[in-house]
Amino acid sequence: MMSNCVLAVLCLVVTLICVQASDVPVFIWGKPSVTYVPALSQYKTSEFSALIESQSGADTFTLVFVEDSLSSEDLSQCKLGTQTCFRNLANLNRKSYLPNVQNPLDTFDVEDKNVQIVKVSEDGTLSERVTPKGGAVVILNLQGDDFASHDALIDNLYNRFRAEFDKTLAIYTAKTPSFSYPTLIRQRRQAKQDTPQPDMKTFTVENTFIIAYEKFSAGASDQDITEVSFNKIDKTDSNSSDPGTLQIELNGPGGVLVFNFLLSQGSWQIVGVKFDNTDYHLRHRVDVNQHFSYHCNRLEYFTVDGKKRILFEEVQLQPHWESEGTEKFTRFGDAWDCIGFTSPGILTGLFLVAIFIFIGAYGITWMMDIRTMDRYDDPKGKTIIVSAAE
Known part of the structure; x- marks a missing residue:
């Protein structure tokens, strides 16, 4: 009831x-x-x-x-x-x-x-x-x-x-009504629609190389750089006969981009980048585990004099050497991101913590050195005399 x-x-x-x-x-x-x-x-x-x-x-x-x-x-x-x-x-x-x-x-x-x-x-x-x-x-x-x-x-x-x-x-x-009143009606929960992903450009060399990026731009460092498009990718013969080297070439109406990779001691590196026959250098070295891909939201290269630059936005790439195995290489491995493990904010926080620890330890040692009196003055007796030696 x-x-x-x-x-x-x-x-x-x-x-x-x-x-x-x-x-x-x-x-x-x-x-x-x-x-x-x-x-x-x-x-x-x-x-x-x-x-x-x-x-x-x-x-x-x-x-x-x-x-x-x-x-x-x-x-x-x-x-x-x-x-x-x-x-x-x-x-x-x-x-x-x-x-x-x-x-x-x-x-x-x-x-x-x-x-x-x-x-x-x-x-x-x-x-x-x-x-x-x-x-x-x-x-x-x-x-x-x-x-x-x-x-x-x-x-x-x-x-x-x-x-x-x-x-x-x-x-x-x-x-x-302009005001929505709350209701006690139980509504079905629906998953939020995924945010539409940006248009990614992907190029592959069968069983050798994969690259995906949102945008590639090139131009002078002191000016706004312009977007460059590619429509073809090839594996080229490098000057070295070392089987641990790999050279990839991206071609398009805007120019030719060449990547040089090196496999050494279980990791691969980007050892050279050339765009329109001009060498570009990355400020931070790319050295990634052999079975990992490399991801970066802004992969930026500069010429030696710093007057020109090229920029990949939201790029992920991975080279593959056929000697790694017979299994086909069709997708990226786990991503190694370009963001470092220790940011400036973390370093600043550690520095401040170290200062506070030092101040606290210094204060504790001072307090531990405080000694209590072992003799007290008697108001009815003789006045205590403390010599200089004491």
């Missing part, structure tokens, strides 16, 4: 919150017979329709001011300095406020010939001519999201039409 009660309460709470998530506030004013309702009342569409029918009739001209989105939070939190954005609406003497009305616009049949839909521009211009008459309904769609200017437009339009037709009923509401 208790579990059934708890389940019923939970279902009621979920229903109330879900309904509230689609509700919008409504202001009604203009006719002296407008009924005051409790501030916490919640109206369904049918109940709101009955309320409007009781206030309007064949002799009533109805104005419906509609925002794209509006919630009770907008009415209470929108401020201009210390004053509310809805000053004119707040100064109305007789008005009804319904904080939660479910789809209030469904009350009005847009296909009815007595219902006219008009757009109100930000300067107050109407898209169509409006003639106030009994039984007519005009839905005025407000443009933009400036509540303060909309409050002034509503006041001006209402006073203008009220001067032409005395029995005018005004309604201020919105199409959708």
Whole structure:
């Protein structure tokens, strides 16, 4: 019995919150017979329709001011300095406020010939001519999201039409709520979509070499370098007969890039890079385990005089020597990244820790050297005399 009660309460709470998530506030004013309702009342569409029918009739001209989105939070939190954005609406003497009305616009049949839909521009211009008459309904769609200017437009339009037709009923509401209420509905968790990866360019020499990079650029060091594209890769015969050497050549309309690799003592190295017959040198040596690939977000080479440079962005490469085994070389091995194990921030932290340790140890040794008194002065006896030797 208790579990059934708890389940019923939970279902009621979920229903109330879900309904509230689609509700919008409504202001009604203009006719002296407008009924005051409790501030916490919640109206369904049918109940709101009955309320409007009781206030309007064949002799009533109805104005419906509609925002794209509006919630009770907008009415209470929108401020201009210390004053509310809805000053004119707040100064109305007789008005009804319904904080939660479910789809209030469904009350009005847009296909009815007595219902006219008009757009109100930000300067107050109407898209169509409006003639106030009994039984007519005009839905005025407000443009933009400036509540303060909309409050002034509503006041001006209402006073203008009220001067032409005395029995005018005004309604201020919105199409959708602007505030998302939390719900107790359990939703299925979905994995976030992966961020689209950049367009990587990949070149391979069968069972010999793989390189993948996002962008390659070349130019003067003191200027913006330009991107260079390649469309062909080849393994070339190096000048040395050493089987531990490998030379790879990338060709394209922008130039020719040559890599020279050396396999020595279980690791491979980049021993030379040449672009358009000009030698380039890396400031940090590339020396990687034989079965590892090399990855770097910015692999930058300079000429000896430092006037020219080439740059690989997000590059990963790996040479392969056929003597390593008969298995085909088709993908990268584990990546050895160009970022060092010890960064400047880590070194700074270690240096500061060492200073604090030194200061703390020095202070502790001083405190350990403090000696307590072994003789005390007796106020009734003879004064203690301490000689210089002591």
